[in-house]
Amino acid sequence: MDTTAPPNRAPLAQLDRAPDYGSGGYRFESCGVYQFKEAHVFSAPALSASAHLAFLGAPESARPALWHLFGVTLTEPQNSSTSASTKDDDERFMRLALEQARLASDVSDEVPIGAVVVLDGEVLASAHNETRMRKDPTAHAELLAISMAARSTQSMRLVGATVYTTVEPCFMCAGALSHARVARVVWGVRDPKFGGCVSLGDVLSQPGLNHHVEFSEGVCADEARDLLQSFFRSKRAAKAAESRD
Ligand SMILES: [Zn+2]
Numbered sequence: 652m653d654t655t656a657p658p659n660r661a662p663l664a665q666l667d668r669a670p671d672y673g674s675g676g677y678r679f680e681s682c683g684v685y686q687f688k689e690a691h692v693f694s695a696p697a698l699s700a701s702a703h704l705a706f707l708g709a710p711e712s713a714r715p716a717l718w719h720l721f722g723v724t725l726t727e728p729q730n731s732s733t734s735a736s737t738k739d740d741d742e743r744f745m746r747l748a749l750e751q752a753r754l755a756s757d758v759s760d761e762v763p764i765g766a767v768v769v770l771d772g773e774v775l776a777s778a779h780n781e782t783r784m785r786k787d788p789t790a791h792a793e794l795l796a797i798s799m800a801a802r803s804t805q806s807m808r809l810v811g812a813t814v815y816t817t818v819e820p821c822f823m824c825a826g827a828l829s830h831a832r833v834a835r836v837v838w839g840v841r842d843p844k845f846g847g848c849v850s851l852g853d854v855l856s857q858p859g860l861n862h863h864v865e866f867s868e869g870v871c872a873d874e875a876r877d878l879l880q881s882f883f884r885s886k887r888a889a890k891a892a893e894s895r896d
Pocket residue numbers: 791793820821822823824825
């Protein structure tokens with residue numbers, strides 16, 4: 652471990668080692684479905700918490716028997732469940748989140764992740780990562796945008812709101828989405844190192860939660876990935892140049 656590196660380099664290193672920001676092209680809703688590593692979707696609206704745990708704990712070979720036992724229907728991921736107008740809106744608002752991500756890296760030298768909160772077609776708040784600038788590990792784009800939106804509406808709940816973020820929310824931000832009673836979250840690329848929605852966990856789909864946030868992914872994924880990759884490429888180049896001097 653390089654103990655000479657300044658502490659604010661840590662988040663860069665963590666994300667930089669992520670092998671892939673790809674979404675696999677999947678785009679699906681979380682409400683009433685369960686998503687597993689196989690990238691299939693189980694329609695199981697009445698699945699109990701114990702049944703859910705049984706699925707998660709079972710070896711793959713035993714799952715077909717469990718599917719049958721619990722009456723679960725296995726289907727391929729659905730990309731067409733989002734209407735054309737919703738897809739247009741998703742792209743439009745994701746481009747605003749991408750603008751925030753660009754600001755993060757170009758102006759603030761932050762990891763390029765941006766988020767916007769939208770309610771009834773109106774942007775309530777937009778933000779980008781500020782962890783390095785604020786020296787605050789919680790200053791993620793989603794959290795900042797949610798806080799700003801809540802202040803703007805003078806309400807601790809963002810009922811009916813959609814959050815657009817360029818990268819899959821982490822566990823912390825996924826928890827905040829649920830606390831805020833956000834209706835839906837849309838992201839560009841998965842985060843294999845910190846993603847708490849599908850990559851490393853499924854916070855949004857936990858059956859014990861009293862509020863479930865729907866989600867879609869893969870919107871403007873190429874742009875979101877390109878921003879991250881070019882940011883880290885430039886950081887690596889700068890570090891290499893530094894070590895040569
Ligand atoms: Zn986060």
